[in-house]
Amino acid sequence: MRALIKGIVALLIVLIFVVFTVAGLIFLRIWRRPTLLYLNFVVSCCCWLMVKNLGITVSVKNKQRLPELFESGQLIVANHLSYLDIFILSSVVPSCFITSNDMKATPVLGQICQMAGCLFVERKNPNIRLRQKSAEELTKALAQRISVTLFPEATSSNAEQVLPFKRSYFYPAHQLGRHCFCLTFNYTKIAGEPISLANRDVVCWYGDMTFFPHFWQFLHCPSVEVELTLLGQVPTHDFEQVGDLADHCREMISAHFHRIG
Numbered sequence: 374m375r376a377l378i379k380g381i382v383a384l385l386i387v388l389i390f391v392v393f394t395v396a397g398l399i400f401l402r403i404w405r406r407p408t409l410l411y412l413n414f415v416v417s418c419c420c421w422l423m424v425k426n427l428g429i430t431v432s433v434k435n436k437q438r439l440p441e442l443f444e445s446g447q448l449i450v451a452n453h454l455s456y457l458d459i460f461i462l463s464s465v466v467p468s469c470f471i472t473s474n475d476m477k478a479t480p481v482l483g484q485i486c487q488m489a490g491c492l493f494v495e496r497k498n499p500n501i502r503l504r505q506k507s508a509e510e511l512t513k514a515l516a517q518r519i520s521v522t523l524f525p526e527a528t529s530s531n532a533e534q535v536l537p538f539k540r541s542y543f544y545p546a547h548q549l550g551r552h553c554f555c556l557t558f559n560y561t562k563i564a565g566e567p568i569s570l571a572n573r574d575v576v577c578w579y580g581d582m583t584f585f586p587h588f589w590q591f592l593h594c595p596s597v598e599v600e601l602t603l604l605g606q607v608p609t610h611d612f613e614q615v616g617d618l619a620d621h622c623r624e625m626i627s628a629h630f631h632r633i634g
Contacts, residue, residue: 375593375595376589376592376593377592379426379427379428379592380589380592382426383423383426383427383592386419386422386423386426387419387485389419389422390415390416390419390485390488390489391488393415393419394412394415394488394489395488397411397412397415398411408490409469409490409514409517409519410467410519412469412488412489412490413467413468413469413490413519414467416463416467416489416490417463417464417466417467420459420460420461420463420464421463421464423460423464424460424461424464427457427460427591427592427597428594428595428596428597429457429460429461429596429597429598429599430596430597430598430599431461431464431465431599431601432561432598432599432600432601433465433601433603434600434601434602434603435602435603435604435605436603438603438604438605439603441554441603441605441606442465442466442554442556442603443466444520444552444554444606445518445519445520446515446516446517446518446519446520446551447515447520447521447546447551447552447553447554447606448515448520448521448523448543448545448546448551448552448553448554449462449466449468449520449521449522449523449553449554449556450523450525450553450554450555450556450622450626451522451523451524451555451556451557451558451626452524452526452530452535452557452558452626452627452630453524453526453528453529453530453558454529454530454532454558454560454576454577454578454579455529455560455576455577455578456529456578456584456588457576457578457591457597457599458524458529458558461558461599461601462522462556462558462601463522465601466520467520468519468520468521468522469490469491469492469514469519469520469521469522470486470489470491470492470521470522471491471492471493471494471511471521471522471523471524471542472486472491472492472493472494473493473494473527474493474494476491476493477491477493479584482584492510492511492514492521493510494508494510494511494542508541508544508545511542511545512545512548512549515545515546515549515551516549523542525538525539525540525542525543525619525622525623526538526539527539527542528579529577529578529579530577530579531573531577531579531580531633532560532568532573532577532632532633532634533632533633533634534627534630534632535623535626535627535630537623538619538620538622538623539619540615540616540619542619543609543615543618543619543622544615546609547609547612547615547618550609550610551609552606552607552608552609553606553607553609553618553622554603554604554605554606554607555604555605555607555622555625555626556601556602556603556604556626557601557602557604557626557629557630558599558600558601559599559600559602559629559630559631560573560576560577560597560598560599560600561598561599561600561631562596562597562598563575563576563594563596563597563598564594564595564596564597565595565596568633569633570633570634573633575590575591575594575597576591576594576597602629604625604626604629607621607622607625
């Protein structure tokens with residue numbers, strides 16, 4: 374019964390998001406105001422509501438770095454364990470998220486991502502023109518001083534390690550001289566029990582798992598605790614090669630990641 378109530382409230386939050394997004398876009402187009410910052414704000418508010426509804430408790434470490442996190446026009450870089458990461462991080466700081474064209478084509482989720490102002494990148498298609506277009510969208514957002522959140526593993530993991538980073542995603546920030554802000558996700562407790570190999574799949578979403586069955590299972594979980602460790606800004610101009618920048622960010626994030634297994 375509790376899972377059903379949480380599911381209904383989640384749908385109501387999505388409905389609130391849709392209403393405010395549509396109304397806001399109509400107003401902003403009439404008055405010719407930028408829309409992406411507004412979308413980021415609406416998404417952040419709705420994600421805060423969603424996190425509360427889902428029983429997720431977020432603990433932020435190194436809170437003295439929060440002013441850095443809120444600086445505009447930077448690339449926010451984090452490890453990726455679940456779609457819950459998006460709710461959690463957006464509830465803390467408004468930003469524009471990068472996701473794949475595969476997600477864009479996913480029914481319901483794809484439409485929500487488009488309305489939320491997500492940037493879509495091509496991860497599988499080798500077509501150079503499509504990849505260049507993706508990079509241009511990211512460059513445009515950063516140039517407009519809009520913060521963009523990136524999960525450079527390009528997929529979510531099973532919490533056993535931080536996967537290798539896709540270096541190409543760092544090129545726009547490197548070219549523009551924008552800072553990267555690194556942070557680490559660690560899910561620590563599930564239903565009051567420490568996270569382990571036995572219960573990690575309640576929160577971790579990886580491999581061939583599908584969204585709706587996983588989310589329905591998660592709704593039955595009474596509580597989740599997650600630790601968000603703020604590691605600070607990395608000046609991109611300190612690195613001559615973009616690959617070195619990506620490797621440095623991964624090393625920072627991995628050093629604070631609590632692997633399972």
